[in-house]
Amino acid sequence: MTLRNPHLGIDNDELMRRVEALINASKNRYRITVQVANRAKRRRYDDPNDVEEGWMKPIRRAIIEMSDELTEPEIIGDE
Structure with missing residues (x-):
């Protein structure tokens, strides 16, 4: 069963394909x-009052x- 949130524009299957690609x-x-975790954390704390992006989780x-x-x-290379 594929769940699709109209606000996200991406379903869970597509999200999993993107994770696998990464x-x-x-x-x-x-x-x-x-x-990925650091970017999500940084995004979350950069602007906690961001109402427009509130419907999508940082991760x-x-x-x-x-x-x-x-x-x-x-982005993905070794540093």
């Missing part, structure tokens, strides 16, 4: 997991943003 593109599964937004940036190697 993990597969990274040499280190732990590092990409930490990078979902971080996954979507980072999967869109797969073409930039510094």
Whole structure:
């Protein structure tokens, strides 16, 4: 069963495909997991009063943003 929230514009299956793409593109599964978590945390604390983005959880937004940036190697590359 695929759940789709009209506000997100992305269903759970698509989100899982994006997560898999991030993990597969990274040499280190732990590092990409930490990078996604850090981006979500940073996003959450940057503007806690952001009403427009309140309907999307920070972790979902971080996954979507980072999967869109797969073409930039510094996002998922080893530092």
